[in-house]
Amino acid sequence: MSKALGTDDSVNACMCCGKANLKFTVIIELDNGEIVHYGQVCARRNTGKTQRAITSEINAAKAAAVRSAQADYLASPEYLAERARFAEREALARKTGTDLIGRAAAEFVREACEAAMAVRKAIADKYRVSPWSFPA
Ligand SMILES: [Zn+2]
Structure with missing residues (x-):
């Protein structure tokens, strides 16, 4: 299952839809181990997770x-x-x-x-x- 690993304010474009000038992207580890940077909307869509669940994963990863x-x-x-x-x-x-x-x-x-x-x-x-x- 894909997992949010954190956020990155040095990558500002979504690798899913290409939306640019984002304040930050969410770092997602996909099922195959690939690391991608998605905007928050695409992070939710691609993982099927709620914002709350993603935030919780990010906080756990940061800790x-x-x-x-x-x-x-x-x-x-x-x-x-x-x-x-x-x-x-x-x-x-x-x-x-x-x-x-x-x-x-x-x-x-x-x-x-x-x-x-x-x-x-x-x-x-x-x-x-x-x-x-x-x-x-
Ligand atoms: Zn996107």
Whole structure:
């Protein structure tokens, strides 16, 4: 059974009827596995599903994408390195009895944070979700 996988605002023409200048298209996986982009009307007509059912599938697919993105991010060496760097900063504070604050504190973790952010963004792009859609 064909399934709605999400929406795409970078594809603005329906592959069914050719209608153009759509705000977004619905990404549909057909029974044969082919991925197509349809406008909302053609998405309903071709799947035989209600708008509510399609929206529900889109939301489920988005939630799954967010979970996958988060799992990838949490497993990434860059995220782990960032956590390690923060732990290092705390250990240093305990050892010296002085917390790094302000600019010095930020500078201590800056490189690790930037690397982690780059990976977060790349993973978010891969799953087509916002970099801020998953915690950590
Ligand atoms: Zn169409």
